[in-house]
Amino acid sequence: MTDFSYRNALIVGAGTGISASLARRLAALDVKIGLAARNVGKLDALAAETRATTFAVDASEASAVAELFDEVDKRLGEPDLVIYNASARAHGPIANLDPAAVQKAIAITAFGGFLVTQQAAKRMVPRGRGAILLTGATASVKGFALSSAFAMGKFALRGLAQSAARELGSKGIHVAHLVIDGGVRSARHSDPADRPDSTLDPDAIAETYIDVLRQHRSAWSLEVEVRPWVEDF
Amino acid sequence: MTDFSYRNALIVGAGTGISASLARRLAALDVKIGLAARNVGKLDALAAETRATTFAVDASEASAVAELFDEVDKRLGEPDLVIYNASARAHGPIANLDPAAVQKAIAITAFGGFLVTQQAAKRMVPRGRGAILLTGATASVKGFALSSAFAMGKFALRGLAQSAARELGSKGIHVAHLVIDGGVRSARHSDPADRPDSTLDPDAIAETYIDVLRQHRSAWSLEVEVRPWVEDF
Amino acid sequence: MTDFSYRNALIVGAGTGISASLARRLAALDVKIGLAARNVGKLDALAAETRATTFAVDASEASAVAELFDEVDKRLGEPDLVIYNASARAHGPIANLDPAAVQKAIAITAFGGFLVTQQAAKRMVPRGRGAILLTGATASVKGFALSSAFAMGKFALRGLAQSAARELGSKGIHVAHLVIDGGVRSARHSDPADRPDSTLDPDAIAETYIDVLRQHRSAWSLEVEVRPWVEDF
Amino acid sequence: MTDFSYRNALIVGAGTGISASLARRLAALDVKIGLAARNVGKLDALAAETRATTFAVDASEASAVAELFDEVDKRLGEPDLVIYNASARAHGPIANLDPAAVQKAIAITAFGGFLVTQQAAKRMVPRGRGAILLTGATASVKGFALSSAFAMGKFALRGLAQSAARELGSKGIHVAHLVIDGGVRSARHSDPADRPDSTLDPDAIAETYIDVLRQHRSAWSLEVEVRPWVEDF
Numbered sequence: 001m002t003d004f005s006y007r008n009a010l011i012v013g014a015g016t017g018i019s020a021s022l023a024r025r026l027a028a029l030d031v032k033i034g035l036a037a038r039n040v041g042k043l044d045a046l047a048a049e050t051r052a053t054t055f056a057v058d059a060s061e062a063s064a065v066a067e068l069f070d071e072v073d074k075r076l077g078e079p080d081l082v083i084y085n086a087s088a089r090a091h092g093p094i095a096n097l098d099p100a101a102v103q104k105a106i107a108i109t110a111f112g113g114f115l116v117t118q119q120a121a122k123r124m125v126p127r128g129r130g131a132i133l134l135t136g137a138t139a140s141v142k143g144f145a146l147s148s149a150f151a152m153g154k155f156a157l158r159g160l161a162q163s164a165a166r167e168l169g170s171k172g173i174h175v176a177h178l179v180i181d182g183g184v185r186s187a188r189h190s191d192p193a194d195r196p197d198s199t200l201d202p203d204a205i206a207e208t209y210i211d212v213l214r215q216h217r218s219a220w221s222l223e224v225e226v227r228p229w230v231e232d233f
Numbered sequence: 234m235t236d237f238s239y240r241n242a243l244i245v246g247a248g249t250g251i252s253a254s255l256a257r258r259l260a261a262l263d264v265k266i267g268l269a270a271r272n273v274g275k276l277d278a279l280a281a282e283t284r285a286t287t288f289a290v291d292a293s294e295a296s297a298v299a300e301l302f303d304e305v306d307k308r309l310g311e312p313d314l315v316i317y318n319a320s321a322r323a324h325g326p327i328a329n330l331d332p333a334a335v336q337k338a339i340a341i342t343a344f345g346g347f348l349v350t351q352q353a354a355k356r357m358v359p360r361g362r363g364a365i366l367l368t369g370a371t372a373s374v375k376g377f378a379l380s381s382a383f384a385m386g387k388f389a390l391r392g393l394a395q396s397a398a399r400e401l402g403s404k405g406i407h408v409a410h411l412v413i414d415g416g417v418r419s420a421r422h423s424d425p426a427d428r429p430d431s432t433l434d435p436d437a438i439a440e441t442y443i444d445v446l447r448q449h450r451s452a453w454s455l456e457v458e459v460r461p462w463v464e465d466f
Numbered sequence: 467m468t469d470f471s472y473r474n475a476l477i478v479g480a481g482t483g484i485s486a487s488l489a490r491r492l493a494a495l496d497v498k499i500g501l502a503a504r505n506v507g508k509l510d511a512l513a514a515e516t517r518a519t520t521f522a523v524d525a526s527e528a529s530a531v532a533e534l535f536d537e538v539d540k541r542l543g544e545p546d547l548v549i550y551n552a553s554a555r556a557h558g559p560i561a562n563l564d565p566a567a568v569q570k571a572i573a574i575t576a577f578g579g580f581l582v583t584q585q586a587a588k589r590m591v592p593r594g595r596g597a598i599l600l601t602g603a604t605a606s607v608k609g610f611a612l613s614s615a616f617a618m619g620k621f622a623l624r625g626l627a628q629s630a631a632r633e634l635g636s637k638g639i640h641v642a643h644l645v646i647d648g649g650v651r652s653a654r655h656s657d658p659a660d661r662p663d664s665t666l667d668p669d670a671i672a673e674t675y676i677d678v679l680r681q682h683r684s685a686w687s688l689e690v691e692v693r694p695w696v697e698d699f
Numbered sequence: 700m701t702d703f704s705y706r707n708a709l710i711v712g713a714g715t716g717i718s719a720s721l722a723r724r725l726a727a728l729d730v731k732i733g734l735a736a737r738n739v740g741k742l743d744a745l746a747a748e749t750r751a752t753t754f755a756v757d758a759s760e761a762s763a764v765a766e767l768f769d770e771v772d773k774r775l776g777e778p779d780l781v782i783y784n785a786s787a788r789a790h791g792p793i794a795n796l797d798p799a800a801v802q803k804a805i806a807i808t809a810f811g812g813f814l815v816t817q818q819a820a821k822r823m824v825p826r827g828r829g830a831i832l833l834t835g836a837t838a839s840v841k842g843f844a845l846s847s848a849f850a851m852g853k854f855a856l857r858g859l860a861q862s863a864a865r866e867l868g869s870k871g872i873h874v875a876h877l878v879i880d881g882g883v884r885s886a887r888h889s890d891p892a893d894r895p896d897s898t899l900d901p902d903a904i905a906e907t908y909i910d911v912l913r914q915h916r917s918a919w920s921l922e923v924e925v926r927p928w929v930e931d932f
Contacts, residue, residue: 062332062333062336093354093358093400094347094350094351094354094396094397094400094401095351095354095355095358097351099295099347099348099351100295102344102347103295103340103344106339106343106344106389107336110339110385110389111335111336111339111385114327114332114335114381114382114385115332117327117381118327118328118330118332121326121327121328122328125326125328139392142395143391143392143393143394143395143396143397143398143399144395144396144399145396145399145400146396146400147396148347148350148392148393148396148397148400149347151389151392151393151395151396152343152344152347152389152390152392152393152396153389153392154392155388155389155391155392156339156343156384156385156386156388156389156392157385158376158388159372159376159381159384159385159386159387159388159389160376160381160384160385161376162375162376162377162384163327163376163377163378163379163380163381163384163385164327164376164381165376166376166377166378166932167326167327167378167379167381168327169928169929169930170928170929172928174928185917197915197916197917198917199917200917200918201915201917201918203915204914204915204917204918205918207913207914207915207918208910208914208918208920211907211910211913214906214910215903215906215907215925216896216900216902216903216906217896217927217928218884218896218897218898218899218900218903218927218928219899219900219903219904219906219907219925219926219927220925220926220927220928221907221923221924221925222924222926223924224920224923225920225921225922226914226918226919226920227918227919227921228916228917228918228919229868229869229871229873229916229917229919230868230869231868233865399699402695402696402697403695403696405695407695418684430682430683430684431684432684433684433685434682434684434685436682437681437682437684437685438685440680440681440682440685441677441681441685441687444674444677444680447673447677448670448673448674448692449663449667449669449670449673450663450694450695451651451663451664451665451666451667451670451694451695452666452667452670452671452673452674452692452693452694453692453693453694453695454674454690454691454692455691455693456691457687457690458687458688458689459681459685459686459687460685460686460688461683461684461685461686462635462636462638462640462683462684462686463635463636464635466632528798528799528802559820559824559866560813560816560817560820560862560863560866560867561817561820561821561824563817565761565813565814565817566761568810568813569761569806569810572805572809572810572855573802576805576851576855577801577802577805577851580793580798580801580847580848580851581798583793583847584793584794584796584798587792587793587794588794591792591794605858608861609857609858609859609860609861609862609863609864609865610861610862610865611862611865611866612862612866613862614813614816614858614859614862614863614866615813617855617858617859617861617862618809618810618813618855618856618858618859618862619855619858620858621854621855621857621858622805622809622850622851622852622854622855622858623851624842624854625838625842625847625850625851625852625853625854625855626842626847626850626851627842628841628842628843628850629793629842629843629844629845629846629847629850629851630793630842630847631842632842632843632844633792633793633844633845633847634793
């Protein structure tokens with residue numbers, strides 16, 4: 001196995017699920033970690049545990065994302081690993097959705113991913129190395145009824161991932177899109193007793209992120225899907 | 234062949250290419266036509282030729298789209314056929330793109346498609362019939378380098394199409410996504426002499442839109458791709 | 467609409483469903499029709515109705531397919547339209563399937579499609595025109611549990627369609643792959659009273675085949691999917 | 700990282716590329732290895748190096764594959780990890796291909812994969828655990844011109860992978876399909892001096908296979924693609 005080559009990681013849209021597991025795994029690899037979210041108060045315990053620095057940001061605002069990266073450069077060092085986990089949805093029949101909520105879902109799920117990818121690219125292209133991981137969902141590849149806003153955001157993020165991989169791969173930057181196909185285990189969403197591991201363990205998901213980050217540049221993955229063994233799909 | 238069942242068509246993002254061909258074909262079928270675009274001045278000749286009514290609209294503004302449909306209801310009658318052809322791009326390396334241009338590309342290419350689909354659904358669901366056609370591109374299914382903004386917009390529109398088809402199909406509304414894979418013939422973009430029909434003839438594209446609209450509900454297409462016979466893909 | 471340009475059609479794997487509807491539509495367009503199947507006895511009534519010539523063939527045997535086309539050349543004239551509808555399945559858990567049945571399913575569903583495409587290409591390439599339509603299913607794009615043999619055959623046929631389209635398109639031959647997503651209406655498989663048009667009407671499917679065959683070479687479809695308006699997918 | 704849980708691995712279609720790298724990695728994990736190929740003479744050095752047992756087999760013959768697994772059961776122990784790497788192609792215009800060569804390409808690339816998956820399933824289902832890895836290629840997802848036979852075989856194998864994953868996943872068997880998108884480095888196929896790592900290093904590919912095999916059942920991948928950082932795709 002190749003050594004883990006990334007030293008400064010920024011996770012945008014950090015919360016208590018996949019991001020927390022990732023932060024713990026990265027901390028164990030002695031990576032310096034920045035955790036960015038709209039509301040950083042909820043991140044205090046995780047930040048303490050992973051010796052991470054927290055940053056408040058609205059990822060859908062271009063100037064806020066630019067400032068975020070400037071702050072990260074100063075306080076953490078230029079990130080060579082950037083992970084985008086933010087998303088928002090608006091559920092319901094198309095006729096009933098609030099256009100502002102749909103706009104916001106797209107802005108946070110996809111446009112924020114662009115803004116973060118852009119700031120990452122600005123730093124990584126001159127150095128000729130880095131990694132950008134974008135977190136997708138079932139909705140990235142299938143647009144479900146009553147979920148049009150989320151489908152739009154997640155499809156768009158997948159388009160970004162492909163475009164970014166094609167542009168940035170040969171510049172030494174590993175872009176990957178992780179399709180999380182299933183419910184992620186959490187305090188609110190746990191396994192039924194008779195269906196062990198029927199939800200995605202965030203620690204298991206994080207392991208696959210780390211695997212992707214360890215890949216040698218001669219054999220990079222762009223898209224990796226993960227789902228529970230018992231998932232219908 | 235089944236008769237053509239739609240009577241009032243609204244084309245949003247109308248221009249001189251596919252939309253003009255569609256308007257001519259629909260006019261020949263005695264469909265009443267509305268042509269909506271940001272700049273309607275360019276549509277005068279087409280409107281005269283197809284006895285169409287023109288509407289000025291910024292399709293990425295929720296209130297403007299709501300007003301557009303109210304106007305269409307009054308001046309044309311409730312549309313039972315709505316076609317979304319608007320799109321915008323921003324070309325270049327991810328690091329160099331103007332975030333505002335990317336935001337606008339997504340807003341016009343995808344969010345506008347949602348707003349128009351929403352207004353259409355509000356009218357069609359109560360009647361239990363109608364058709365919504367969304368125009369895609371090669372970028373709908375493949376994110377190219379240097380074209381991230383367009384990929385995001387077109388991927389998102391495809392996600393909307395899938396979600397809308399799954400929600401609205403059983404309500405009698407035919408949602409279809411047309412993937413235009415290649416360059417559309419135009420004054421600026423014509424066939425090389427030694428490569429006849431190497432561009433997409435907009436009249437030929439329009440024929441396939443009409444075919445889709447004639448489909449019986451027992452065998453509807455959601456996605457149809459068209460490309461020139463000599464296209465590399 | 468462009469005129470219908472094909473004059474001699476051969477349908478391989480002809481039966482009572484889509485093929486019969488296609489034969490009737492083609493006959494109405496004054497196309498000379500050949501119907502090929504393993505058991506041609508079942509085709510007598512259809513052949514009489516459509517003034518078609520019948521040919522007995524095992525489509526999975528190379529020599530038999532070569533002989534079929536030689537016969538068709540003589541009795542019908544070189545076909546400029548060839549449609550492959552044959553398929554076979556083997557249902558059940560992977561561990562329980564009879565390997566011979568799986569082999570046969572692949573042979574009839576996919577290898578026969580190759581053999582027919584090959585004979586068609588031999589005739590069409592020199593003339594610089596023709597059309598080859600291959601009939602797919604839901605299983606062409608999604609491998610379901612307990613249906614591995616059919617998935618293998620239908621996936622393979624889709625691979626053939628893509629490869630053939632890329633090779634033969636620029637030689638003037640329109641290759642298309644029709645994905646029939648849902649149950650086709652038949653004597654055994656009709657609509658529940660409360661779910662009108664919930665099965666695919668074979669006449670409606672045939673209409674889309676004809677639409678594809680009428681497409682101008684500047685805007686050809688390779689893949690078109692059809693499904694009932696109420697289908698879950 | 701979870702421990703590596705598989706103890707007896709069988710690689711069918713073993714050669715000098717990916718299979719050899721896999722065998723070395725598995726040997727380092729103290730896995731007992733069986734190497735099966737049509738011609739086992741070429742495997743002597745690898746077998747010695749990895750303490751592997753070799754088995755001669757024509758993977759496209761049902762009885763031969765059944766015998767292979769019986770032999771493996773006796774000499775190695777029932778395999779809990781089975782990898783299918785065999786493939787064959789036939790290159791050229793569709794009209795020129797030898798049907799027997801196409802049939803053989805499908806038989807080795809896809810039907811052999813079924814036979815091996817079937818024997819693996821027979822052993823793994825009763826135990827409620829195991830892994831089956833099927834090796835794909837660019838041709839698994841895109842049918843290229845002049846490569847119809849390979850496309851048919853690789854598409855079919857992908858259909859098998861999906862079907863097998865949907866059937867066997869909830870029985871504790873991890874089925875994965877690895878899409879190798881690019882040329883694999885070899886004595887004949889090495890990197891140009893100015894394009895380092897432009898071919899896929901088989902050791903790097905093997906690393907990703909091992910990663911997939913280490914995945915926890917709550918987050919399994921079905922499909923993982925790998926390609927060189929500089930690959931056009």
